Amino acid sequence: MSVLLAVPIIAPLLGAATSIGLGKSRRAQRLVGMSVLGLVLVDSAFLVWRVDTSGVLVAHAGRWRAPVGIAFVADRLSAVVLLTSALTLLAVLAFAIGEPGTEDRHVGFHPTYLILTAGVSFALLPGDLFNLFVAFEVMLMASYVLLTMGGRADQVRSGMTYVVVSLVASSLFLLALALIYAATGTVNMADLSEKIADLPPGLGRGLAVLLVVVFGIKAAVFPLFFWLPDSYPTAAAPVTAVFAGLLTKIGVYAILRTQTVVFTGDLRPGGLLLVVAAFTMVVGVLGAVAQTDMRRLLSFHIVSQIGYMIMGIGLFSVAGIAGTILFVVHQIVVKASLFLVAGLIQVRAATDRLDRLGGLAGVESVVAALFALAALSLAGVPPLSGFVGKLALVQAGAEGGAWMVVAVSLAVSLLTLFSMSKIWSAAFWGEPSEPLAPRASRVSDRRWYLMLAATAALVAASLVVSLAAGPLHRYSTRAAADLLDGSDYVGAVLR
């Protein structure tokens, strides 16, 4: 059964190696990339089914048992995030193949994208903090390359910010690991959950907050988010889509994982997380309202929506964490599809500045429909997937008596709707500042429909999230109960 755990990491690595060797033929590279990601998708679907029916799945690398060896662990949380990531990565790769630009021009796109896939899977599955660090590094290395792939001056400049911030976060992470190891003598998360409880409570709380800071930089929470709206929008459209959809959520996943499994009881910084959550929501959405470029605007929304996820974690109740899991699944899909729509508009109109766009609804009604669905879902309009996630979070907040943050989250939803309608009225209604060139002059039909299909597939996936809200919410509740209890996880790893 360890095959299920090995495929998401090893298959992309083998695919990347093959893809480098096939550098001369873009068609062969595409075939390798799509089939590897298809394989990972099928594998992770099996993984979800497997962990939901028969419990936490553990593989000890090289038969060295934890806590000495390296364990790979899949529980309900990591399986469902892996499934959503695999789906998003596949759809975005299809979009990238269609889009004229990055993928065509760079022989290194496919190998790097596959390494990124391996990094994402690796970050979701390790059973110890040190391999989580390694996974983040794998992911970051690939993302440095993807971010600056066009080689334009503004990409290199914002890539620089991204690299520096990531290096600072990585150094802090290493420092935290060293402190944790010095205090407890282990970095295995299951082992830690028992040993951290024996430390003086002040030390335990300090370590918890240090890890929140480390992953907070990756997840772009207030006040550590400043790098994100600066660096994401300059990358190529498919790259931004996959970063926006996945990378920050992996940071949230790491916060969720460490603050539940590793730190238990009153070591968890609940109050701190709620305050951070409220500020993240408000500052993110206010930043978004002030933007005039579509992708910069959407980038601020990434930050704002991260606040909702942190809010669910901060409540430390089954309902709150279930809401966060539901919301992460929804956000990965919806954020990526919004950025893909922005990519479509960029290809079609050769700009994403709101003051130059206009009248797209009449010309490209399918794009308008896709945007409307994704944007309303982001704002949380019923019955779309964002509503399901936000409802779960607001209910959990009300149960936990965190009225302030509930009020903030509702107000922020309204502002989200406002800034989405700003994009709608500027880009889809009205008249463009200069008439739109015919589509054939920008992109061939075949490419256009491939991009459109990839975007539509993701939007459809978000509809599935809202249609299957009941089963998904029950699944998330089971996952949240596992996380807060932790005994299944610890038992499975150390048994």
Add this chain to the structure above:
Amino acid sequence: MGERSLIFDTTVRLVFDAAVVLSLFMLFAGHNQPGGGFVGGLVGAAAMSLRYLAGGLDELRSLLPVRPWTLLSIGLLLAAGTAATSVVTGGPMLEHAAWGAEVVALGHVSVTSALVFDTGVYLVVVGLMTTVLEALGDEVDR
């Protein structure tokens, strides 16, 4: 490319072979002693960089029978392939096998599949470093 320095050229020629032998020694010793594919690869790549500093990209290219990214690709295939092999045979990933044999003059020689993995890592490191030199070095040379 400026004037070639006689002192540097001669030193590099003396050091290069020894560094390559050292890097291979580290690769093989790494199983039970300090060393391994990564460290060996770094020493190997350092030797390559010395040749690059002495003679530029042309000299670097003349050293390698293949393009640097081919090394990268083969190395990654070997490393990930070894990790995958044990999964295919039903074990956990990265499980390794060992074989031993008496060889004339050498005595007992043991070989493990970890050596294949380490060789992969070695090639990845050397391949990556030479790819970097190839990609970024072009500009510096002129």
